[in-house]
Amino acid sequence: QVRIVESGGGFVQPGGSLRLSCAGNNIEFRYFGMGWARQVPGNERELIAQLTSSGSTTYSDSVKGRFTISRDNGKNLVYLEMNNLKPEDTATYYCGAFRAGYWGQGTQVTVSS
DSSP states (O other): OOEEEEEOOEEEOTTOOEEEEEEEESOOGGGSOEEEEEEOTTSOOEEEEEEOTTSOEEEOTTTTTTEEEEEETTTTEEEEEEOSOOGGGOEEEEEEETTTTEEOOOEEEEEOO
């Protein structure tokens, strides 16, 4: 059974930084297109960062230049480095092998002064 677990969320002031981590059981991230998505209650889930198995990255306009997705193949981890956080980045963040339909349970990020 595939299991994906996110960690690293929390409370941060505007302008601050956080790094989210994503760990997987029974799935090797290196072989999948991985992504980070976020969702605010009442809104659809938004895919904000993608990392292909070959290492190419894509970002939504809302996070481009501020967020970076990366992968550690040896540790089977995927990261989302988030800088210059804004209140509108407040959401639950999900990691997943999005084309395969595997998602974690999410981690909450709150950006507020």
